[in-house]
Amino acid sequence: MPKIQFTYGNENKTVEAETGKTILQVAQANSIPMISACGGMGICTTCMCMIEKNPENLEPATPAEKNMGLDGKINRLGCQARIKGATSVFL
Numbered sequence: 001m002p003k004i005q006f007t008y009g010n011e012n013k014t015v016e017a018e019t020g021k022t023i024l025q026v027a028q029a030n031s032i033p034m035i036s037a038c039g040g041m042g043i044c045t046t047c048m049c050m051i052e053k054n055p056e057n058l059e060p061a062t063p064a065e066k067n068m069g070l071d072g073k074i075n076r077l078g079c080q081a082r083i084k085g086a087t088s089v090f091l
């Protein structure tokens with residue numbers, strides 16, 4: 001399973017993730033404090049995060065992300081970005 005490194009506050013945590021899961025799902029499953037005010041509907045932006053490494057290891061931007069002007073490279077919605085391989089996420 002791909003390894004996902006999360007950086008938040010002064011902490012770093014690396015976890016294994018099932019491919020096809022969203023960054024938000026992986027964060028929540030590992031007690032990483034990613035906010036999701038709309039519950040993952042892709043409308044609130046509270047799950048916005050920065051992809052520090054390997055943005056190509058995420059599925060392309062979804063229509064919800066494109067509607068917000070996100071190109072699917074550096075800034076992603078955690079609830080929309082699905083994992084294909086190892087990456088690094090800054091909250």
Ligand code: FES
Pocket residue numbers: 035036037038039040041042043044045046047048077078079080
């Ligand atoms: S949780 Fe609301 S946009 Fe992702």
